[in-house]
Amino acid sequence: MTVTTAQSPPGDQGPQPSPDGPVTPSVPGTILPARRTTRTESRRNLATLRATDVYAMLAAAAASLCITWLLFDRMLPFNGALGFVVVSYALFLGVYALLVSFDEDGPAVRDRVAAAVVQSLGLVMLAVLAFVVVYTLYEGRDALPHLNFYTESMADAGPIEPLSVGGILHAIVGTLWQISIALLICIPAGLVCAVFLNEVPGAFSRFVRTIVEAMTALPSIVAGLFIYATFILALGFERSGLAAALAISVMMLPIIIRAADVVIRLVPGTLREASYALGTSRWRTVWHVVLPTSRSGLTTAIILGTARGVGETSPVLLTAGYTAELNTDPLHDPMVSLPLAAFELVKSPEPTYIARGFGTAAVLLVLVLVLFVFARVLGGRGPGQLTRRQEHHRVRASRRDAKRFAAYASADQSSDRPAPTRSTP
Amino acid sequence: MSVRCGVHSVPEASWHVTTRISERPVTPAAQPPRRLYPDPGVSDRVFRGVLRSGGALVLVIMLLVGGFLSYRAWEALSVAKWGFITTETWEPDGGNFGIAAVLVGTILIALVAIVFAVPMALGTALYISEYAPPRIRQTLISIVDLMAAVPSVVYGLWGLFFFQGHVVTLSRWISTYFGWIPLFEVDGADPRDPLATATVFTSSTFIAGMVVSLMVAPIICSVMREVFSQAPIGEREGAFALGANRWGMIRSVVLPFGKGGMIGGAMLGLGRALGETIAVYLIISPVFVIQPHILQNGTSSVSSLIALRYGEASEIGMSALMAAGLALFLMTLVVNFVASSIVARSRSGAASDS
Numbered sequence: 067m068t069v070t071t072a073q074s075p076p077g078d079q080g081p082q083p084s085p086d087g088p089v090t091p092s093v094p095g096t097i098l099p100a101r102r103t104t105r106t107e108s109r110r111n112l113a114t115l116r117a118t119d120v121y122a123m124l125a126a127a128a129a130s131l132c133i134t135w136l137l138f139d140r141m142l143p144f145n146g147a148l149g150f151v152v153v154s155y156a157l158f159l160g161v162y163a164l165l166v167s168f169d170e171d172g173p174a175v176r177d178r179v180a181a182a183v184v185q186s187l188g189l190v191m192l193a194v195l196a197f198v199v200v201y202t203l204y205e206g207r208d209a210l211p212h213l214n215f216y217t218e219s220m221a222d223a224g225p226i227e228p229l230s231v232g233g234i235l236h237a238i239v240g241t242l243w244q245i246s247i248a249l250l251i252c253i254p255a256g257l258v259c260a261v262f263l264n265e266v267p268g269a270f271s272r273f274v275r276t277i278v279e280a281m282t283a284l285p286s287i288v289a290g291l292f293i294y295a296t297f298i299l300a301l302g303f304e305r306s307g308l309a310a311a312l313a314i315s316v317m318m319l320p321i322i323i324r325a326a327d328v329v330i331r332l333v334p335g336t337l338r339e340a341s342y343a344l345g346t347s348r349w350r351t352v353w354h355v356v357l358p359t360s361r362s363g364l365t366t367a368i369i370l371g372t373a374r375g376v377g378e379t380s381p382v383l384l385t386a387g388y389t390a391e392l393n394t395d396p397l398h399d400p401m402v403s404l405p406l407a408a409f410e411l412v413k414s415p416e417p418t419y420i421a422r423g424f425g426t427a428a429v430l431l432v433l434v435l436v437l438f439v440f441a442r443v444l445g446g447r448g449p450g451q452l453t454r455r456q457e458h459h460r461v462r463a464s465r466r467d468a469k470r471f472a473a474y475a476s477a478d479q480s481s482d483r484p485a486p487t488r489s490t491p
Numbered sequence: 492m493s494v495r496c497g498v499h500s501v502p503e504a505s506w507h508v509t510t511r512i513s514e515r516p517v518t519p520a521a522q523p524p525r526r527l528y529p530d531p532g533v534s535d536r537v538f539r540g541v542l543r544s545g546g547a548l549v550l551v552i553m554l555l556v557g558g559f560l561s562y563r564a565w566e567a568l569s570v571a572k573w574g575f576i577t578t579e580t581w582e583p584d585g586g587n588f589g590i591a592a593v594l595v596g597t598i599l600i601a602l603v604a605i606v607f608a609v610p611m612a613l614g615t616a617l618y619i620s621e622y623a624p625p626r627i628r629q630t631l632i633s634i635v636d637l638m639a640a641v642p643s644v645v646y647g648l649w650g651l652f653f654f655q656g657h658v659v660t661l662s663r664w665i666s667t668y669f670g671w672i673p674l675f676e677v678d679g680a681d682p683r684d685p686l687a688t689a690t691v692f693t694s695s696t697f698i699a700g701m702v703v704s705l706m707v708a709p710i711i712c713s714v715m716r717e718v719f720s721q722a723p724i725g726e727r728e729g730a731f732a733l734g735a736n737r738w739g740m741i742r743s744v745v746l747p748f749g750k751g752g753m754i755g756g757a758m759l760g761l762g763r764a765l766g767e768t769i770a771v772y773l774i775i776s777p778v779f780v781i782q783p784h785i786l787q788n789g790t791s792s793v794s795s796l797i798a799l800r801y802g803e804a805s806e807i808g809m810s811a812l813m814a815a816g817l818a819l820f821l822m823t824l825v826v827n828f829v830a831s832s833i834v835a836r837s838r839s840g841a842a843s844d845s
Contacts, residue, residue: 146660149664173736176738177736181738184614184617185614185618187610187618188615188622191612191615192634192635194705195638195705195708199638199645201649201653202648202649205652255549258541258542258546259548259549261545262543262545265542266542270543270546271546273550274546274547277553277554279828279831280553281556283823283824283828284556285767285794285819285820287766287797287798288556288797288816288817289556292556292560294801295809295813296559299809323549347534347535347538348538373640374640377640378642379644379768405642409769412648412651423648424648430645431641431645434640437640442633
């Protein structure tokens, strides 16, 4: 960009005729800008990506592919797709650095190479993770279209029965029972404990918080082993849905408490102080201020804990037992859940069983996805941030109040007292 | 922050004030010192009691788990004594059992997982927080969080049916060219035999570790991204103003700021990797000798040992499994505590004023 003002440097004396444009008489101390009318300013390009960068990247990619092909096909005894990708990627980085170094200095070369490495690492991880999910759904394609897959149990399906017989209704029912019981235990206990950690500060709550944080490290199989040793072996109950639900609760409780604790801690102190300043008692403050403010976050915490609990296999493996039949009684007899059914089905050598196992895993995956999307729709909003609907409600309430005040004011005017303010100049 | 602390410390502070006032030399006939905080009332006392009992209930459950594990483990430990740590075999009924083999297997699997997961997670976290266009940033964060919630059995299925078949060639390549390193040595593999069977490379520590790395990478990534995104904007702009380009800014501001989060996130992932059961159980074939060759068929881990042996365990066998579970729990506990203290002590949260 050329400078459009003629400005003389401080040390410079004497008249400074501008090369183009009308010359202003140079009065010492005052310099008027030279005005140009002939040339219009061109719009600046704000993009940080330049065409040469793109060319360098494409050229490096092409060069690395060619060299790798030459190496693998003509010169060296290498083969294999993975080796091809790795070698060509390394060559790409080298060639790219070389091309950039023709135009730029060292730090810029490092910047470009680092950007390429970081972006490709991120891309690889997201791609692999997406592939795991898509692979499971794709492998479930044999079992999922059969309607009986959702309406029958495996009781009638022998090893050689086709996919049109038998299904995973027993696992779906078992999962629903177990997670419902676990939530029945975890939601009240978890929320009360999280509120306790925040509202009753002191040495005791610090101790409880430490223990809860420690228990988030509990491996899920150990939680299952604990319930197996106490509830089943020591107390003499049989393997049942209830035992599995207890094992899931032991695992889920610390997770929910920790997430809810973080959410409640985010409630602004000013809101609490405002409530106390109005003379409210502690429990009313919690009930009317703290919990409503953090409602979306608490919901998210519970749903994410549920997603973890639904997907855990190992505690259920030890406590629920395995059955191929539908069992709607959580207190007696083995009750299988979705992850456990997937785990047991794929251990069989029969292809139809393996297909059913992948179908079960796909159903489980979809369940977790739905729970997750649900959590994001409900939560993902900080305390105090309102949805459109809540905002609408609030605007309407405030409009109602305004109308009420106006009615009071007009009532005051009709009775012969002077109107309160406004009329004064 | 300070405001909230103020609210919390009100009762304690007022007690101190009360005692200090009463120490003043006043005549006993004078009025007693005024209460500086109001009587909470019956409802609040009940409320506080409910909260306290809820906290106590959770505490009791948690202590019960730890206490019961220790109590039952004690029987086995008193039989095995120090041999529990050094013995490789697992024959609890014969009184000859120990966790040397399974512990080494567990740690190796977790280390392989961390070696693969940390660079991927670091790259992804940097990409999301520094490079990604702001429009898709929130979507990427959601995807990574979702991946952390995908059930482990799904990763196990993928590892067993897809990944294992494809990674064997990589294992073979590593053992052919780097077999002279003891870690990568494979007994029974002949690099000169093109028709050699691939079974010596399946079900190995390496494969199990790579599958577990996919499970823990989203967790590590989300911790790191959280810390990176808290790097103070003033320092970022300062770096740019001094002429740094993007990588220079990341190296001089974001990475030093996020060091604690990086280490802590990696250790949290390590804790998860140590306790992972199902994905490992599906892939490995258990052996009860110390297996330092990570590419070789056969390894074991504490959690898969429990899943394998709980059904047939006798009284002492159950106790031995409890002892193994306790050892695993203690290990993850130490790792998690160190991790969370590192994350808490890092500069995160103590941002500069700008």
